[in-house]
Amino acid sequence: MRGITRRRALQAGGSLLAAPAIVHHANAQSGFDWKRFRGERIEVSVQLSPRGTLLQQNNREFEELTGIRCGIEVVPEQQHRQKIIVEYASGRPSFDATEISLHVNKRQVGKARWNTDVKALIADASLTAPDFDFADFGAGMVQYATQSDGRMDSLPAFADYFILYYNKELLAARNVAVPTTWEEMFEAAKRLADPSKQVYGHVGRGVKNANVVLWSSYLLGTNQRDMIDANRQLITDTPEAIWAGETYKRFLRDVSPPGSIGFNWNECQTTFMQGRAAMWVDGIGFAAPLEDRTRSRVAGKVGYALVPRGPGASHHCALFGAGYAIPEASRKKGPAWLWIQWALSKQNQLKFLASGAGVPARSSPFANEAAIGASHFPREFFHTLSESAKIARAGLPEIVPVTQFRDVIGTALTNTISGADVAAELKRATAEFRPVLEQSERES
Known part of the structure; x- marks a missing residue:
């Protein structure tokens, strides 16, 4: 920086x-x-x-x-x-x-x-x-x-909008088009990986708390666009939320670097700027260090695109x-x-x-x-x-115990990287956090 x-x-x-x-x-x-x-x-x-x-x-x-x-x-x-x-x-x-x-x-x-x-x-x-x-x-x-x-x-x-960063050089070398859906992105990540050169198709946040905003980016591509409903009730174990969890698990386990379970944005940034990841979804503010020719090996080679679409009719990017x-x-x-x-x-x-x-x-x-x-x-x-501004939607629920929310849901997501069942983890985490939210709402 x-x-x-x-x-x-x-x-x-x-x-x-x-x-x-x-x-x-x-x-x-x-x-x-x-x-x-x-x-x-x-x-x-x-x-x-x-x-x-x-x-x-x-x-x-x-x-x-x-x-x-x-x-x-x-x-x-x-x-x-x-x-x-x-x-x-x-x-x-x-x-x-x-x-x-x-x-x-x-x-x-x-x-x-x-x-x-x-x-x-x-x-x-x-x-x-x-x-x-x-x-x-x-x-x-x-x-x-x-x-x-x-x-x-x-x-x-x-x-701060979440966008898709991609390494133009890596995509061009394999003749891979910029993905427009999460499924296309996953398939592209598999094609772009070259573990023998320590190059991976994707890098993303794996550490608890920080990882929730990546999961919510997937969730925003479904027909469910919030983590609490109109009655201020927690809805993080729905079929849509589980789909987002499964997508998170696939990306982090199958096409990301070893040790991603401990990655926050800074480890992701370092991996991408060293040319060791083909794609990265995170905040738009990280563009500056990526284009810094004194520090980044990918300066001048970075592509920028909207976050991919999910299976739902809506297309949103996370806003912070x-x-x-x-x-x-x-x-x-x-x-x-x-x-x-x-x-x-x-x-x-x-x-x-x-x-x-x-x-x-x-x-x-x-x-x-x-x-x-x-x-x-x-x-x-x-x-x-400018296009992200048109589809931006809050990437976290507007609640008082948001840090606890990120810790509880984030722990569940981290567990899935280690092999835990997504549906079971999200149902457990939702049950654990629901009374915390209800207590907070009564006090508000």
């Missing part, structure tokens, strides 16, 4: 990334002042990702713009989620702004009312830059960041996302709000898109043809991104 350099991001965005001069000119015509909190210091905690790395690398830009000193902590994804919840619960979080995984923690932080409602900050002309342009944020992402009681306790940052939030306990809400505005400005959101660091929550980057044309990513990447 160190391959996402400031120079590359600036080149991708062209002259429109010269943000501070434009912003200062606008400020001169209003009561807003970027320097209002000069001399203050804030702490920010974000997840380790191409986006977090980009913001950390460009932190000096924020400090020069505002006069605020900013410490940015970048923490691996799962550890970050655990860390912030522990700190929130303590009543004394160490951060003034943080990243929130909406697909994991939205309902939990909303129920506890741990974060500030940013609607009030947006409405305050003395705290919000005149060119902030809240209307530029996509309606779907705004809704994703809004709690059921109407509070928007994080500003939507980015969406994040927002940036300010703890109610922070004594520096004003400086923290300036950081969020800078981090999610049109210019930085354009950097996210053009550098392949993720899918911005704002709409304007997609209209910047100059930046897209200058990007080192192929047109196929942006086409896949």
Whole structure:
């Protein structure tokens, strides 16, 4: 992820990334002042990702713009989620702004009312830059960041769609077409494998918890598109869910590298970028390290496509996302709000898109043809991104105990890689988690 350099991001965005001069000119015509909190210091905690790395690398830009000193902590994804919840619960979080995984923690932080409602900050002309342009944020992402009681306790940052990465060179060598269904993908993976060269047809998440989002990607290709029904009841042992489990088992056991049972996204990424896997389904944000020629052997050889279709009439890809939030306990809400505005400005959101660091929550980057044309990513990447947006659907249920859900269902899936019966494992896991969900729903 160190391959996402400031120079590359600036080149991708062209002259429109010269943000501070434009912003200062606008400020001169209003009561807003970027320097209002000069001399203050804030702490920010974000997840380790191409986006977090980009913001950390460009932190000096924020400090020069505002006069605020900013410490940015970048923490691996799962550890970050655990860390912030522990700190929130303590009543004394160490951060003034943080990243929130909406697909994991939205309902939990909303129920506890741990974060500030940013609607009030947006409405305050003395705290919000005149060119902030809240209307530029996509309606779907705004809704994703809004709690059921109407509070928007994080500003939507980015969406993450699951896509199909494929090694163009490997597919071309065997004259294999890009698969459009899961069955085609499995058959292609068998043809593309060459264990004598330590090359496998597929790589995917096998470790418990992390593997649930791959299973849900299969489930989204059936006529069942959710893991809880309209009555908030758990439905993870249906025929469709079992089909998704069987598909997961086949891919991980039959066409993936040995040891995949312990793979998370980082092991998958390393395997794919070394040219040892022909296909990989995961989040679109991993495109950046794959195209980093200083680290990846497949840079320039990566193909991008929609996730394959399943046996159902629907075709969906899994959607995940994040927002940036300010703890109610922070004594520096004003400086923290300036950081969020800078981090999610049109210019930085354009950097996210053009550098392949993720899918911005704002709409304007997609209209910047100059930046897209200058990007080192192929047109196929942006086409896949825009088409994925049309079929995206939440990849996890919006519940409070989502981590427990991922642990319980994930353990069942991991067991199947070792040979356990899929139907039996999902029925056991569903029975185990059902009372947990029911208790949580009663308390909500």
